Amino acid sequence: MNNKTPNKKTEMIDKNLIDNNSKGMTTNDGVYIHDNNNTLKAGERGPSLLEDFIYQDKLAHFDRERIPERVVHARGSGAHGVFEVTADISAYSKAHFLKMGTKTPVFTRFSTVAGFKGSTDLARDVRGFSVKFYTEEGNYDLVGNNIPVFFIQDAMNFPDVVHAVKPEPNNEMPQAASAHDTFWDFISLMPEAAHMSLWIMSDRAIPRSFRMMEGFGVHTFRLINKEGKSTFVKFHWKPRLGVHQVAWQEAQKISGYDADFHRRDLWEAIDKGNFPQWDLGVQLIPEEDEQKYSFDILDPTKLIPEELVPVQIIGTMTLNRNPENFFAETEQVAFDPGRLVPGIDFSNDPLLQGRMFSYADTQNYRLGGPNFHELPINRPLAGKSNNQKDGFGRQDILKGKVSYFPNSLGGGCPYHALLNGEKGFESHNEKIDAKKIRGRSISFADHFTQARLFFQSQTAPEQKHIINAFSFELSKVNEVAVRQRELAILYQIDPALANAVGKNLGLDPSKSLDELTLQFARHNHPDYPIKAPQPEVTFSAALSMATKPGQGTIRTRKVAFLVANGVSKSSVDNLKIALEKEGAEAVLISTTVGLLTYQEGGQEDIQHSYLTEASVCYDAIYTPGGDSVHLLAQEPDYVQFINEGFRHCKAIAFAKQAENLIKLTMITNKRIDKGIVLESQGDLVDSFINVLKGHRLWEREEERKVAV
C-alpha cells in the first residue's frame, strides 16, 4: 500500500518512470529485436560476427552496470516522504522550508558505515541518517548519524579512521566489523575517539529497526534569521516508535537469517502503510553563549546534554513511499552537508569544514562527473539556472549562445538573483581575525568527561551490554598490546568499566594512558592530559535508550505464532485480534508452508515455516493451543525457537493447552519470570501486551548467565 499521494518531488520522479508493460523489446536506439537469445553467427556452428550491434548494445551496457560504491555508508536503504513544520522558529531562521505549516518533500537514506554494499544490515556500526529536503529555495541536506558525536575532531583524520575500520588491506577481512586489530589500534591511540567508541559499543549500534533510532546532525550549525542574526543549533530526529535495540547475539544470527533485515523492515512498513515518523528537534544556543560551556560546541566529539539545553520539537518527517527503483533513487542520491539554503549556515567545527570538500568530490567520482545534480533523485524542485555546461551525461539543453556572466547578449541572464525581494544564499558575516595555524584548540583537549557522562547515564543492562561489547571486540584483537592500550583509555573513563572488560580479557587495566597514546595526543596538545573542566551535567537520562519517548508502543512489532496442523483458530484469534488492534502483527509459522488446517475446520495459507524462520527475526512469541501441540512437541526447531527467544529476553506466551511444551525447553520452573506469560495464570492478552510494551526483559540476562 505504498502511498501514491504525490508530492512535487515524487511527481518529478514519476515523469521519468518507464513501464515496459505491453511493449516490444528494442535496442537502446529503439530498434525492435525479435531474438534476444542468439548472437549473430557465421553459420549454425560458426563464430559470432562483429556486426552484431544488437549483442554489442546489450553487453556494452551490462559491462558498465556497476558504479563505485560509496567509500563509506555503501550499504543503505532509502525512502521518500514529507517534512512538515509544526512550530514557529521564524525568530531564529528565515529558511522558507522552516516556516510554520510548510510541507517539504524529502528523500531519506539510512546506512551502515563500514560494510560493503552487499554486507549485512546488523553489523555493530554507526547508522547514517541522511535527509535531502527539496525546498523551494533549493536542496538542503542534513547528513547525520544515529549517534550524536564523532570519532575524530578534524577531517584530516577521516581517511585514517575509515581505513582502520574497513577490512584490513592485506586480506580484506573482516567485513562490516570493527572487531579487529587495525580499528582498535587506531582508537586506542586517539583518546578523542573515547566518547564515540562508547556509543558504538552500546546498543545504539545494533538498532532493532531504522524506524526505531534517533538521528543527529552531530555538528553545531547556525540558524540565521531575517535580520542576519545567528543562533547556534544542533539537530535531533526523535522516532515516534521509540529507540530500540536487538541483543548482540541476535544481531549476529539475524545477519545469517536475513542480512537485509533493516532494509526489509523499512520497505515492508512503508508498503503496509505503517509510515515511520520522526520529530525534528533543535537545541538552540545564543551566539553569546558560544564559549559558555565546559566543552567546546565546535568540537564534534561532544554533545550538548539535553538537560542543559532542551530539545524543542519543530516538525515531523513521515516516510511514505518506497523507491520505484533502488539504483536510480537510493544508489544515485547524492548527499552533501555542504549544500545549504538561506537561513542555515555552517559553524567552524573543523570536521564539518572538512566534509564540505569531500562530498561533492566523491559524488563527482561516484556518479561519473559534474551533472549528477540532473539525475531525477537529485534535481532540485527549485530548478537551476546558471552558466555551467557540458560534462559527461549532460541532460539539460541550454538555449542561446550565452554561457558566461556578465553578458549583454543574453540580456544579462541568468542574473544575480533576488527571491521574493530577498537575496539568495549569503554566508553569515562572522568576523574572523586570526593567524593561519595547522593545529587544534586547547578547548578540544578534554576527551573523557563526556564519555564518562555517557557510560554513567546508562541503565544497568545498557552498561552491561557496553562491557560485553568491548569484551567481544577486544577479544577479537590479536595484539595484546592494543587490548591493553584500549583498557588504559577505558580506565580514564571509568575504572569499573575498565576492570569489568579487563576481567573478561584476563588483563589488568593500566591506570595511566599508554606512552604511545600520550605521544599522539601531545602532538595536538603539548600539555596533554589537561585538567578536565567541571562538567555542568554528570547524569543525563536522555542518553539512555530506556527513557525515550514512544517507548511504550507495540505498533509494527512482529509476534511469531508457532503453529502446526490442528491449531485452534480461536486460540490464535484470541491474541491476534488484540495485537492487531494495537498495531502489532501476528505472523503464523508452521511446520511447512502451504495450507494449514485448523482444529475447528477451515484452512489458511501459511507463508512461513520453521525451515525459514527464526526467533531472532521476531519481537515476541506465542504458542496457541489445539491439537498442534502434539506435532510441536516433536519439532526440534520449535524448541530451539522458544529457547532462543528466552535467551534474547523476549516475551513468550503459551495458551493453556500448550503450557506442557515448556518442559521441553530451557525454561525450567525456576526461570519462569514475568516475560513468560501463561494463560492458566491469568489474562494472557493483557499480560503479554504489557511485557511486549517493555521491548525486552533485560533482567533475564543475569539469570541466564548463572543458570546456563
Ligand code: HDD
Ligand atoms: Fe560522511 C557519506 C555522515 C564525517 C566523507 N557521511 C556519509 C553518509 C552519511 C555521513 C550519513 C552517507 C550519505 C548517503 O546516504 O549517501 N559523515 C557523516 C557524519 C559525519 C561524517 C555524521 C561527522 C559528523 N564524512 C565525514 C567526514 C568526511 C566524510 C569528516 C570527509 C572529510 N561521508 C564522506 C564521503 C561520503 C560520506 C566520503 C561517502 C559517500 C558520500 O559521501 O556520498 O564523502
